[in-house]
Amino acid sequence: MPLSSEDLLVILALCREQTLDRAAAWLGRDSSSVFRAIKRIETRLGTPLFSRSKSGFEPLGLTRELAEKGREISETLRHADNIASQLDLARFEKLRVTTTDVILSCYILPNIDQFRAKYPGTHIEFNTSNQFAKMWERGFDVAVRPSSNPPGDLIGHFLRxxxxxxxxxxxxxxxxxxxxxxxxxxxxxxxxxxxxxxxxxxxxxxxxxxxxxxxxxxxxxxxxxxxxxxxxxxxxxxxxxxxxxxxxxxxxxxxxxxxLWCLYHSSNRENPLVQAFVRFAKHCLDG
CATH class of the missing domain: 3.40.190.10 (Periplasmic binding protein-like II)
Structure with a gap:
């Protein structure tokens, strides 16, 4: 049975993050489902893909080549969603932000009027799911979240x-x-x-x-x-x-x-609305 795009993304996540917990956070899944997925893929291929050590999971053989195919799929999803987001902008300025409920209620919402006053035509969509949003699928424009290991394929601004x-x-x-x-x-x-x-x-x-x-x-x-x-x-x-x-x-x-980090995809490097929200987040969390 051939590998699916989801299989390749799971391999990419574990190859990139090296632990089940971090790979699960990157994928927006729980660690047990990632472990089961890797075992299922290894059984299907008839060969192990990773060795386990004290430092985590180490890729074996051709695993990195499979992970590279997963990276290509991830990039394709990013580009496709970027096109879709540009269609959104043609209708109105929309900003999709993922953060935690406590950061939203204690820091962002008490100051949001300042942001809306500067950008009155903006539609803001907040998400407070406790699972790390799939930024690699461009589900959100900006993430303001705690992390000890922010994804390396996103642009990160350290807040505090x-x-x-x-x-x-x-x-x-x-x-x-x-x-x-x-x-x-x-x-x-x-x-x-x-x-x-x-x-x-x-x-x-x-x-x-x-x-x-x-x-x-x-x-x-x-x-x-x-x-x-x-x-x-x-x-x-x-x-x-x-x-x-x-x-x-x-x-x-x-x-x-x-x-605490503010994260966004490189395609939003020149997006004035995203950059404005990054500055706003820094202001909110300052001090």
Missing amino acids: PLDYKLVHGSNYLPKLKLSGRAIQGGDWLLPGGTLTNHPVRKWFSQQVSNPDTVTQFDSMNLLVQAAKSGLGLAALPGLARITDGLVTLSDVEVPEVSE
């Missing part, structure tokens, strides 16, 4: 570092037992659902034992609101508008670090 703080509402009394970095007990508010690859979950599983309760959210915005309502402890990005009104537990260090 993201550290994490353990916080709780002023009306919540944390009951924790601390032994070095080990933590016992407590009511915990965690990312869940499509956010199960969030770095905070890894930290939690390694450092916290015998929690009193665990409540999971498929939305960082709802998680923040739960913390401010006094429902428990949360490790949140250390951004002022997110942690305002919350109490920080300075005795507990959350070493996870990420970065």
Whole structure:
């Protein structure tokens, strides 16, 4: 059975990203489906495509040539969508932005009137899916998202570092037992659902034992609101508008670090509307 274009894109993603989690994020899928897809392709071809090491998945034999075919498909999809987006612009100025719900509600929406005042004819479409948007398919014009490994085939503007703080509402009394970095007990508010690859979950599983309760959210915005309502402890990005009104537990260090980026495809390098939104995003996240 011949390989499909989707098969080649899966090979490209794992060859490029080298880990299942990062390949899944790039494809907008979960890591288990990427693993199953690679195994299915290897069975169909009758030969392994990758070797697994401590650093991740290493391509074998002709795997890089197959990945190159996947890259060509990705480029074709980009160009096709670019043509379609230009047809959109012929009707009206439209800007498609993907970001997280908490960044949108805390930083972008409070300032969006400034952008609309400068570009009154613009139609803005926001998407807050927790799965990384398929920018390689040009599904969106701009992404404003946390990432520790922004896609190399996109133009990236670093906005700011993201550290994490353990916080709780002023009306919540944390009951924790601390032994070095080990933590016992407590009511915990965690990312869940499509956010199960969030770095905070890894930290939690390694450092916290015998929690009193665990409540999971498929939305960082709802998680923040739960913390401010006094429902428990949360490790949140250390951004002022997110942690305002919350109490920080300075005795507990959350070493996870990420970065906030503004990303767009190279075909939008000269797009004045995209460039204007990049400047606007930098202004929103400044300080």
